[in-house]
Amino acid sequence: MQPERILKKSNSKVWDYTESEGQYIYRGENWDIVVNCTPFRVTLRDKNGKLLVQTNNMADTTCLHKDKPFPLGLVRNMKTWQCHFALSLSLSPGEKIFGGGESFTRLDKRGQKMVMYAKDPHGTEFEGMYKPIPFFMSSRGYGMWFHTTAPFTADIGKECNLGNVAYLYEDSIDISFSVGTPKEVLRAYTAEVGRCERPPLWSFGLWMSRITYQSQHEVLETAEKLRHYRIPCDVIHIDTGWFEEEWRCDYQFAKERFPDPQGMIQQLREMGLRVSLWQNTYFTPENPLYQELVDKGYAVADANGRLAVRDAVLDLSNPEAVEWYQEKLRALLRMGVAAIKADFGEAAPLHGQYASGKSGYYEHNLYPYRYNQAVYDITKQETGEGIIWARSAWSGSQKYPVHWGGDADNSDNAMLATLRGGLSLGLCGFSFWSHDIGGFVRQSPEELYSRWLPFGMLTSHSRCHGAPPTEPWEYSAAFLDLFRKCVELKYSLLPYIWQQAEECCANGFPMLRTLFFEFPNDPGAWLIEDEYMFGADLLVAPLFENGQYARAVYLPSGEWVDYFSGEKYLQGWHEISAAEIPIILLVRKGASIPHIAAALSTDELDWSAVEQRKY
Numbered sequence: 001m002q003p004e005r006i007l008k009k010s011n012s013k014v015w016d017y018t019e020s021e022g023q024y025i026y027r028g029e030n031w032d033i034v035v036n037c038t039p040f041r042v043t044l045r046d047k048n049g050k051l052l053v054q055t056n057n058m059a060d061t062t063c064l065h066k067d068k069p070f071p072l073g074l075v076r077n078m079k080t081w082q083c084h085f086a087l088s089l090s091l092s093p094g095e096k097i098f099g100g101g102e103s104f105t106r107l108d109k110r111g112q113k114m115v116m117y118a119k120d121p122h123g124t125e126f127e128g129m130y131k132p133i134p135f136f137m138s139s140r141g142y143g144m145w146f147h148t149t150a151p152f153t154a155d156i157g158k159e160c161n162l163g164n165v166a167y168l169y170e171d172s173i174d175i176s177f178s179v180g181t182p183k184e185v186l187r188a189y190t191a192e193v194g195r196c197e198r199p200p201l202w203s204f205g206l207w208m209s210r211i212t213y214q215s216q217h218e219v220l221e222t223a224e225k226l227r228h229y230r231i232p233c234d235v236i237h238i239d240t241g242w243f244e245e246e247w248r249c250d251y252q253f254a255k256e257r258f259p260d261p262q263g264m265i266q267q268l269r270e271m272g273l274r275v276s277l278w279q280n281t282y283f284t285p286e287n288p289l290y291q292e293l294v295d296k297g298y299a300v301a302d303a304n305g306r307l308a309v310r311d312a313v314l315d316l317s318n319p320e321a322v323e324w325y326q327e328k329l330r331a332l333l334r335m336g337v338a339a340i341k342a343d344f345g346e347a348a349p350l351h352g353q354y355a356s357g358k359s360g361y362y363e364h365n366l367y368p369y370r371y372n373q374a375v376y377d378i379t380k381q382e383t384g385e386g387i388i389w390a391r392s393a394w395s396g397s398q399k400y401p402v403h404w405g406g407d408a409d410n411s412d413n414a415m416l417a418t419l420r421g422g423l424s425l426g427l428c429g430f431s432f433w434s435h436d437i438g439g440f441v442r443q444s445p446e447e448l449y450s451r452w453l454p455f456g457m458l459t460s461h462s463r464c465h466g467a468p469p470t471e472p473w474e475y476s477a478a479f480l481d482l483f484r485k486c487v488e489l490k491y492s493l494l495p496y497i498w499q500q501a502e503e504c505c506a507n508g509f510p511m512l513r514t515l516f517f518e519f520p521n522d523p524g525a526w527l528i529e530d531e532y533m534f535g536a537d538l539l540v541a542p543l544f545e546n547g548q549y550a551r552a553v554y555l556p557s558g559e560w561v562d563y564f565s566g567e568k569y570l571q572g573w574h575e576i577s578a579a580e581i582p583i584i585l586l587v588r589k590g591a592s593i594p595h596i597a598a599a600l601s602t603d604e605l606d607w608s609a610v611e612q613r614k615y
Helices: 003-008 182-193 216-228 261-270 290-296 319-335 367-383 412-426 446-457 477-492 494-507 523-527
Strands: 016-020 023-027 031-036 041-046 051-054 073-076 083-090 097-101 112-116 132-138 142-146 152-156 163-168 175-179 206-208 235-238 274-279 339-342 462-464 532-534 538-541 550-562 568-577 584-588 592-595 611-614
Touching (some): 041 175, 097 112, 112 132, 132 152, 142 182, 175 182, 182 494, 235 339, 261 274, 261 319, 319 339, 412 532, 446 462, 446 477, 477 494, 494 592, 523 550
Parallel strands (some): 206 235, 206 462, 235 274, 274 339
Antiparallel strands (some): 016 023, 023 031, 031 041, 041 051, 051 083, 083 163, 097 132, 112 152, 132 142, 152 163, 532 538, 538 584, 550 568, 592 611
């Protein structure tokens, strides 16, 4: 713990330092930090003297378990004899802990154990995370950011309800605290770690995709049907099928199936559509680029200089490897491709020895950040627009939008878990996020797709993707009509979304927000994990159960207006029925929501005719 370092990065303009009988006291504008020498303890209080958090020591252990909660100190690995730091913090009665990345488990992490190690969880029903973020926020009014890329385990009152213990790989700790409301805490954290620029307007439109379009003909046919059925759309994404061999990423279009990719891209652009392409940074021995990567030393090796794993995993800590990689992407971007999907990124070899001189213990979690940065930078350089479509992340990756929620199952539980993941990631400073509408793994049942669809449209970025078919004309005529109406709702709200996106970028706020983020003084808001605020003024309650047409909705402080029916509600629990579009959408009373007439693409929106609707 280094109080001086935290204080130097504080937003407070002035802080005072005093000493008195074994205590070192740092007093800021909104907080006090007291370091007590014997017994050693660090205490953080707010400006009113309220205890926010303090380190645990041996005196805090229970009478029956002398090591519970584990006190602040060092833990020795009996196999390697290496020391690891254990940060042990107090948990107050009723305290709730949030964040830690895109976690799909319960939103309140108290009583859970989180492993801060990027991995592919193969779905949204598991504890693993594509995007572990070492930042946590407490309901008592503080946040904490671990300055590390090494894996660690956060035992948030699971083993012992009295302690929040982080077991780190390192033998020291560097951590920042911020104090205030959730907005103040997140603003302070993102001021230190970084915020993103607003992505281009077209990226907020619909992305149509499946796994996978296999040919130029199939892509153009999809585009023509989108326009024939009058469905607004801005992006067609081509996933793993544009190479000679599916999944074998060599950055070259299959010559027979995509005879004129540049002409295809131009034709789509004339229809108001842009192209996004899938790729990744793992190269199998069968990949034509594999030997080049091995010969040039661009793949992650072990301590003996051999490949760390069977595949050649591009070493993104090597500047030459990054340059090689970006040149491959540059050719595609100059062809007219608008966005690159940065898939995977969670499998950087742990036992690798990287060009940075670091081992996989420090590079594994950093790999998603390097990956996001490399793709974002070359895209911005070539197109002038900052946009990626990424699955993995680490702290700092929020500077490189957009991230999506990975491979959700096609189920009600996966839909709810997806929302929890997005809300949890948003509390870590990620402004923009998406998910595969309808689920990814199998063909989405029409009933589930119908309920997931408006949830997807009331997300900052909206993509239909997964096992085919995802296209609405492959379902019933009623679904096709519903699909069009949901997408038109999104496009009509683009002035509001665009406005809110700017505020998010300026402050490090998420577009999808927990209720308590907007209403921290409402105790009920801290308990809700199946509703969200879409920006500052829209409250969204998706329908998570098969055949559900109404649900109980908790409304925070103030008055609320049903977006579709105009019915008014006060704070508290209400049973609310959905309208034609199967979702509950309410507006904060007094809000002015700008609308625009929907168009087939963002290129065609008439910004001279924005309508302000007062609720």
